[in-house]
Every structure is written in structure tokens, then in C-alpha cells.
Amino acid sequence: MPVLIVTGTGTEIGKTVATAAVAAVARARGRSAAVLKPAQTGVAADEPGDVAEVLRLAGPVTGVELARFPEPLAPATAACRAGLTPVRPDEIDRTARKLAAEHDLVLVEGAGGLLVHLDESGATLADAARLLDAPVLIVAPAGLGALNATALTAEALRARGLRCHGVVIGSWPDAPDLAARCNLADFPKSAHAPLLGALPERAAALDPADFRAAAASWLAPELGGTWDAGRFGAERG
Template structure:
């Protein structure tokens, strides 16, 4: 049975386009507005050992640093694997499988710890998790409106429009999108953002440039809405 939480499912046009940075920035901004925000990295593949010998994931650490609820890294990243590769492969390498119900239970357990859950997906919108289940199915099961992170680089318009089409084809609401500068040398950025704004059919919540220090606060400073307005927008899109 699908359980609906308040919050967003954050997906992207591809891998390595800044979903975690944007999720951390949203966590910061919404917390500034007084919301109890739980960032959840639904699946994290790729760990290294820290100075204490603990296995950690960079994305989980980034989200953990942005939250203010005293969550543990395991609550922010409930499912983690060692190998930095597609999650179904990473799971297989550890002799595990990514089954739907245990994964949903783990994400929901973390989401219940706050008022709003920001559930970050993996890679793009349709990443396989097992033979019959992918991250688009996960988004449907979570029944959250979707925020699309568009990595600004060559091909981003096509990737963004196809992703938006796939999101809506699954019956999900595209709440908005954020442009994130993946390639600092991409030409015609203003024209690309304008083309996306004219075609995506959802509001742009910000355009984040390439930042020397992409801290949650620095990212949040480039959202087009104030923290209070952003919180209002997130609450409004929860309505069916």
C-alpha cells in the first residue's frame, strides 16, 4: 500500500548534475523558514573510509550536514553500498537485492522523522533497481510531487523535456525545476534556461551557478523564492 508523505521527490536529468547540492540547499532554505526537514538519500552507492575507519558516502554526508534535526547518517542514507556504480550492480556485488518493500520501508522510516521529506533519487528518473523495479516506480510508490534538477550542459534541453514527459506519464506532478550549472563553460546559458522555462510547464525555482563553495546556504541563496515563499510553494504542491 502506498503511503503519502509531505515533501518532494528530487530527480535529475542525469547523474552527476548536482541533485545532492540542490537537495541540501532546499533543506537549508526550508529549515530557515521553520520547517522540520528530513533529507533522504534513497540509495547511495559509493563509500570510502573516513579517518575513523567508518565507511561513508559523500552525498549522505552532504545531506546530513544540511539537516537540523539531529538525524544520524544512517537515517539520512538508509540504504548504502560500497561500490560507486548503478545501484542494482552495487547490491549484487554485495550479495544483496534491492527489493521494493524493504526499500520503501527504509525510506518511509526516515521520512517520518520530520515534517517534510526531501527524497533524492538516483541518477536520472529511470534507474533500474532490480529486474522489474526502477526509480520511476519508486517515485510513484512514494506519491510525492517531483522537483527536477536540470544539469546545464550540452543536451540539457532534450534531457529535461524527456524527463518531464516521463514524470507526467507516471501520473506524478512536476512541482518545479532548478537549473544547476554542471558545465561552467557551456555557451548560451541564458538562452538554454529561457527555452526550458518556455517548455517545461512548471515554475523555475532557481538557477545555481558554479560555486567555489557549494554549501547549502550558498546554494539556497540562488533560489528564486525566499525561504518562506519556498515553504509555501512546497506545501501548495502537496494538494492533489
């Protein structure tokens, strides 16, 4: 699996931190990793973006950002309003393939959800995934409403002939409510794919060395870690 697309069911759900955890686990296993952020929005030119956050948490991985747009909007809208050239799927494809030739793992982190428009033609991250023939990892919130958003994302993948690698919970709360606890068993049914991890709330606030040391315990073996969905659910059900 040289290329893995990381998408979310929405914004601010832990997608970047999950990407960092996957990269950290790869590095711990002696694999070289690269992170590609096709479109960074809502960040000024002199501010650190998602790639910088992944590098801070995961350590020295290769980080590439293709375009940056200052307003916190969908990439196509942000590019248009800034008068800048949008990112297109073929550019993502070319860059990811070049990185894959030089690294064991390439993580392509989208902006927002799977079908957010990248350009004026309506191209999306799903189009890039199709060009790359790459599996897609869905990052979802823990609680109420997450199952519907996860099911819709997974259904969109299937409709396009794309494979859902699994689901990772981007932020597992310290005090999970009933919906979050029940969702542990329901995520695989909604996604038709396994639950592959749960990152603790405030994982990004850990010291980077502690983050790297703990990352494997948050992710399932399919992502290089030691996390077990059955045991996690039994302990919190």
C-alpha cells in the same frame, strides 16, 4: 508537500547540492527536514556519502541511507555485483512515510536519473514516487543537451501520472555560454513545469554557514526561497 522526490537528468549535475539547499531553506524557515538516500553507490563503507554531504552543507537535518553499494554503477547492478540485497520501492515508501510523520519535509534523493533500475525487476525511483504520490523535482545541468534530457524526464513523469514540481539548475556557471542563457527561457517549455532555481557553480565549496545563508537566494518561493526566474533571466539573457 511533506515528501519531495529529487531526481536528476543524469549523474554529477548537482543533485545532492540542490537537495542540501532545499533542506537548508526549510531549516531557515523553522521547518524540520529529513533526507532519504535510498541507494548510495560508488562509496566505500567508511567514506562519507551524499547524506553526509547534505548534513555538512544544510546543518542538522535527519539523514537516512537505506543501502550502500561500493561500485559506481546503477543500484541494481551494483547490488547484484556486491551480492547484496537491492533497495525496493516499497522500502522507500515505508521509510519516507515514517519520516514524514516526524518531519515537516522529507527529501528523497535518487541515484542518477529517474529510470535507473533499483532492483532486478526493473523498479525505479518513479515507482517509489507513485507509491508516495509525491511530486518530483528535476535537477538539470545548465548548458547544451540539458533541454532534451529534461524533456525526456518530464515526459516519463507524465506517462506515469506523476507531477513534475519544477526544474532546478544544479550548477550555474560563472561565465554562462549562449546555450545556458537561452535555456533559462526554454526549461519551462521542455519540462512543462517552472524553473525553480539555479545554484551557483562551486556552491558546495562555500563555507557551510555561507551556503545556508545564501541558499534561499538560489531557490524560488515554491521551494521556500526568494529567487526569481524572470529577474535572473533578464540579468543574464
